[in-house]
Amino acid sequence: MRFLHTADWHIGKTLKGRDRLDEQYAVVGQIIEHARAQQVDAVLIAGDLYDSAAPTAKAQQLVVRALLALRDTGAKVIAIAGNHDNAATFDAYGPLLDAVDITLVGRVRPAEEGGVVSFDARSTGERVNVAVLPFLSQRYAVKAAQLVASTPAELSRDYDAMVREVIDALAASFTPDAVNVMMAHLTVVGGSFGGGERQAQSIFEYHVPAAAFPADAHYVALGHLHRRQTLPAPAPVVYSGSPFAVDFGEQDNTSVVCLVEASPTTPARITDLPITAGRRLRTVHGTVEQVVARADELADDYLRVYVQEPARAGLREEVTDALPGALEVRIDPEFAVATADRHPATDRRDRSPAELFADFCAARGVADERVQALFGQLHDEITGAGRE
Incomplete structure (x- = not known):
């Protein structure tokens, strides 16, 4: 049987205040096309369908339409809540989506109550068991008394042990004549961050080793880390990564969905299918003149611009007028450090306030005569200089 593994859509995500819903429609559209072209038996979405626990109506409309479109390809659609999603809302709408053969799981549940979703693959008739483990918050995994009394190391061990217990209980429903996922x-310990994850819910007590997953699983489909990666383990333990870069920290990631082929008697074979929709995120360095000269090359990208010249009034506007996709414009930190190194501290005792302010600006890479003039005017107003 064949299925698609995807995760971390983060529908509704904005970037520096810029709405990206059109991009997200295009990205999800490519996922739907892959599902249709590959005639997959199932689509597994491993959490963080939304970027917020309170998504906008437009974001919810996109996700619902996407789930229905994936279902219309003939695939069994199964999605779980991630740490960005509202687990209670997922469970509230679960029965409604069940009616159209889409499984939405918000919170951890026993195997017999929907913790394991079983179905027959339409292409081969093979039995498939999918054990589902939505994001498990530490406050639900560890008793309140332990939260108060335990050390951080003990809390980490307790979270690990609790997740292992849940995994073992769900995996007990795996059967030898089925594809078990x-x-x-x-x-997972050893995983590489993609760059846009919520760190507080990714490190410290919020991790488990790859060995926690059963060796007899044909495939472990993970969400949460935004970088496509496979971790060493007895079974294939795979993060599909996010299908588009959610922040500049992810600009170098390769966006894919994973096509997985497996049978009850053969190991999983994984093929990465590219996702090319969505605007590219890029970080560029240079003077204003150098960056603006690349306007044609950078016109379709969202940009983080590090300017390598002194700050001055109107600098940002010069960049954004030529490059509307420049969402962040700042002085290059390396340039600022180099500038400060060229202006060591001097003896201040015999220097005027204007001279001291000029030194301060120079050390921070600020070169604007208008700023100096405004300082002089303010100084005169405060000290009364020049009054009759």
Whole structure:
């Protein structure tokens, strides 16, 4: 049987205040096309469908339409809540989506109550068991008394032990004549961050080792870390990564969905299918003149611009007028450090306030005569200089 593994859509995500819903429609559209072209038996979405626990109506409309479109390809659609999603809302709408053969799981549940989703693959008739483990918050995994009394190391061990217990309980429903898959939203020790994850819910007590997953699983479909990666383990433990870069920290990631082929008697074979929709995120360095000269090359990208010249009034506007996709414009930190190194501290005792302010600006890479003039005017107003 064949299925797609995807995760971390983060629908509704904005970037520096810029709405990206059109991009997200295009990205999800490519996922739907892959599902249709590959005639997959199932689509597994391993959490963080939304970027917020209170998504906008437009974001919810996109996700619902996407789930229905994936269902219309003939695939069994199974999605779980991630740490960005509202687990209670997922469970509230679960029965409604069940009516159209889409499985939405918000919170951890026993196997017999929907913790394991079983179905027959339409292409081969093979039995498939998918154990689902939505994001498990530490406050639900560890008793209140332990939260108060335990050390951080003990809390980490307790979270690990609790997740292992849940995994073992769900995996007990695996059968030897089926393709057995586990889908979870969590951090596995040794995984590399993609750049846009919520750190507080990814490190410290929020992790488990890859060995926590059963060796007899044909595939472990993970969400939470935004970089496509496979971790060493007895079973294939795979993060599909986010299908588009959610922040500049992810600009170098390769966006894919994973096509997985497996049978009850053969190991999983994984093929990465590219996702090319969405605007590219890029970080550029140079003077204003150098950056603006690349306007044609950079016109379709969202940009983080590090300017390598002294700050001055109107600098940002010069960049954004030529490059509307420049969402962040700042002085290059390396340039600022180099500038400060060229202006060591001097003896201040015999220097006027204007001279001291000029030294301060020079040390920070600020070169603007208008700023100096405004300082002089303010100084005169405060000290009364020049009054009759």
